[in-house]
Amino acid sequence: MxxxxxxxxxxxxxIPTQWYNVTAEMKNKPQPMINPQTKEPLKAEDLYPLFAEELSRQEMNQTDAWIDIPxxxxxxxxxxxxxxxxxxxxxxxxxxxxxxxxxxxxxxxxxxSHKLNSALPQAYYNKIEGITNITTETGAGQWGTALAFAAKAFDLELAVYMVKISYEQKPYRRSLMQTWGAQVIPSPSMSTKAGRKIITEHPNYQGSLGTAISEAIELAMQTPNCKYTLGSVLNxxxxxxxxxxxxxxxxxxxxxxxxxxxxxxxxxxxxxxxxxxxxxxxxxxxxxxxxxxxxxxxxxxxxxxxxxxxxxxxxxxxxxxxxxxxxxxxxxxxxxxxxxxxxxxxxxxxxxxxxxxxxxxxxxxxxxxxxxxxxxxxxxxxxxxxxxxxxxxxxxxxxxxxxxxxxxxxxxxxxxxxxxxxxxxxxxxxxxxxxxxxxxxxxxxxxxxxx
The missing domain is CATH 3.40.50.1100 (Rossmann fold)
Incomplete structure (x- = not known):
């Protein structure tokens, strides 16, 4: 036998030398993201204050089926x-x-976990743009741990807002992030306006990814030479x-x-x-x-x-x-x-x-x-x-x-x-x-x- x-x-x-961009070959492309203030479709440059510029361009790219891996x-x-x-x-x-x-x-x-596949390029693109600090959120902690390792690999400072229930349920994920040099904050926290508002309205709230994202974005927008990174959802x-x-x-x-x-x-x-x-x-x-x-x-x-x-x-x-x-x-x-x-x-x-x-x-x-x-x-x-x-x-x-x-x-x-x-x-x-x-x-x- x-x-x-x-x-x-x-x-x-x-190891592949390019990533595959499915939107280039989709008959019905995804609808554009919308700026909530102007109600206009977003352009790549609208994302520059938040994300590394190359990541913003990749987010909006619906024409190139193959994108080179640095x-x-x-x-x-x-x-x-x-x-x-x-x-x-x-x-x-x-x-x-x-x-x-x-x-x-x-x-x-x-x-x-698989999260390192995106953490490494995200850290790299921020590094080559001259960014020194990045922020993110994490639910169970996989994304936070991946980005902590990637940030250390490319010499960046990282702050992670970790959903409070996971922060308490999964202490070793927190330890992993701290071992790789990241600062870990349970979310909602008192360190941001978004966090303070939620804690005031719901003192025992155990957190959600939505809340942690709000806090990480707020910190990124208020910190010099800092950008936000995201572990899922986006293109x-x-x-x-x-x-x-x-x-x-x-x-x-x-x-x-x-x-x-x-x-x-x-x-x-x-x-x-x-x-x-x-x-x-x-x-x-x-x-x-x-x-x-x-x-x-x-x-x-x-x-x-x-x-x-x-x-x-x-x-x-x-x-x-x-x-x-x-x-x-x-x-x-x-x-x-x-x-x-x-x-x-x-x-x-x-x-x-x-x-x-x-x-x-x-x-x-x-x-x-x-x-x-x-x-x-x-x-x-x-x-x-x-x-x-x-x-x-x-x-x-x-x-x-x-x-x-x-x-x-x-x-x-x-x-x-x-x-x-x-x-x-x-x-x-x-x-x-x-x-x-x-x-x-x-x-x-x-x-x-x-x-």
């Missing part, structure tokens, strides 16, 4: 890239499925993450297979975009018919139950208006452990793709995600981040469906990160202390009306 190959590893020389960034990528593509043979066996399940293992990065972040799918494409060819289904968990869209867009381009060209599934938490279901409209990316209303599927920027999600998925809206590219039915979305309850995560840990050895368990849960559903239908199917999902600093979440699950959170229609109507 021919032995099944487990891992598909590319040499360093095969050599200095590619050099830093070598620390952990290319990441392995792994055949989940143990999981296949446990499920008794004829499906072939593959996962891209982004947990091998030094920060434990330039999705662009940087396409390195995941571009590598996976080469690795699937090594396996002599092509995915029928591509799955990523979904918060603001960074890792879902990263694994999906390079494969999606072949669907757009009419060459393939792959399904793309975004897996979001039932407690924060913007893609499956949100409304497509213009909305702010933050709670206070500091950001431009973004065309997105949203639950309303005032939406306060349940304190689930997948902190990175607790965001009220979806990026404009993913929103447009969903509107055009080029991708699908499903929402998953918390207990099903942990059940899938534990099965994965017991069969493949890797303890996944609570965010990543959403993608695993959908992969399990797809594999069981293939079993029911007696069909071979090739499933690819992105393992966006490991859960080794999220063990408190597993403790609670194993003790039977976690529950499912589903949002009521009434709550969705209420937050949508308030926003």
């Amino acid at each position: 021919m032995e099944k190959r487990k891992k598909f590893i590319l040499p360093e020389a095969e 050599e200095e960034v590619r050099e830093k990528y070598k620390i952990y890239r290319p990441s392995p593509l792994v055949r989940a043979t143990g999981l296949e066996k446990a499920l008794g499925t004829p499906a072939h399940i593959y996962f891209k293992n982004e947990s091998v990065s030094p920060v434990g 330039h972040v999705s662009l940087h993450q396409t390195i995941i799918g571009l590598e996976a494409e080469k690795q699937m060819a090594m396996a002599d297979e092509y995915p029928d289904v591509v799955i990523g968990c979904f918060g603001g869209g960074s890792n879902f975009s990263g694994i999906s867009f390079p494969f999606l381009r072949h669907n757009i060209a009419g060459k393939t018919n792959t399904r793309f599934i975004a897996a979001e938490p039932a407690s924060c279901p913007k893609l499956t139950r949100g409304e497509f409209r213009y909305d702010f990316g933050d709670e206070t209303g500091y950001t431009p208006l973004i065309p997105m599927y949203t639950l309303g920027h005032k939406f306060a999600p349940a304190n689930i452990h997948a902190g990175g998925l607790r965001y009220h809206g979806a990026g404009s590219i993913v929103s447009q793709l969903l509107k055009d039915k080029l991708i699908e979305a499903v929402s998953i309850k918390q207990l099903e995600t942990f059940e899938a995560g534990i099965l994965f840990a017991r069969t493949e050895g890797i303890i996944p981040a609570p965010e990543s368990t959403h993608a695993i849960a959908v992969a399990v559903r797809e594999a069981l469906q293939a079993k029911e239908e007696g069909k071979e199917k090739v499933i690819l999902f992105n393992l966006s990160g490991h859960g080794l600093v999220d063990m408190a979440a597993y403790d609670q699950y194993l003790a039977g202390d976690l529950s499912n959170h589903e949002v009521s229609d009434e709550d969705i109507r209420k937050f949508s009306a308030e926003s």
Whole structure:
């Protein structure tokens, strides 16, 4: 019997030299972001006060399908890239499925997740512009840890506003950021006008990504030689993450297979975009018919139950208006452990793709995600981040469906990160202390009306 190959590893020389910009090939481009004051579509230069200039240009670029990766960034990528593509043979066996399940293992990065793929270029572009300080927000802490490492790599000072519930639930993420030299502030805080207002109105508020974004933007605007950075949602972040799918494409060819289904968990869209867009381009060209599934938490279901409209990316209303599927920027999600998925809206590219039915979305309850995560840990050895368990849960559903239908199917999902600093979440699950959170229609109507 021919032995099944487990891992598909590319040499360093095969690290992609360009990122893929899907907007250049979309028939219906995402609608423009709008300046809330003038109601005019934004231009790249409107973003210069907030973001590095090159990142602002990448954000607005809808013409170039391929954008060069700077050599200095590619050099830093070598620390952990290319990441392995792994055949989940143990999981296949446990499920008794004829499906072939593959996962891209982004947990091998030094920060434990895919977030470093965008943190490194963002730090680099700020550095070459002469910026000395950057700010950001972080939910579960993956983005904050990635940017802390990247800021140190390019000699920048970093302040991170960390959602208060995660600051308390995930102390080791905070430690990681501080180890790499970042300053970490629980949000909402008294250090900004936005934070003070929220604390005054809601003294026990546990925070949200929307609040942390407001605080990080405010600090950036008030600090000399300082810019803001963002870990998801925006187009330039999705662009940087396409390195995941571009590598996976080469690795699937090594396996002599092509995915029928591509799955990523979904918060603001960074890792879902990263694994999906390079494969999606072949669907757009009419060459393939792959399904793309975004897996979001039932407690924060913007893609499956949100409304497509213009909305702010933050709670206070500091950001431009973004065309997105949203639950309303005032939406306060349940304190689930997948902190990175607790965001009220979806990026404009993913929103447009969903509107055009080029991708699908499903929402998953918390207990099903942990059940899938534990099965994965017991069969493949890797303890996944609570965010990543959403993608695993959908992969399990797809594999069981293939079993029911007696069909071979090739499933690819992105393992966006490991859960080794999220063990408190597993403790609670194993003790039977976690529950499912589903949002009521009434709550969705209420937050949508308030926003």
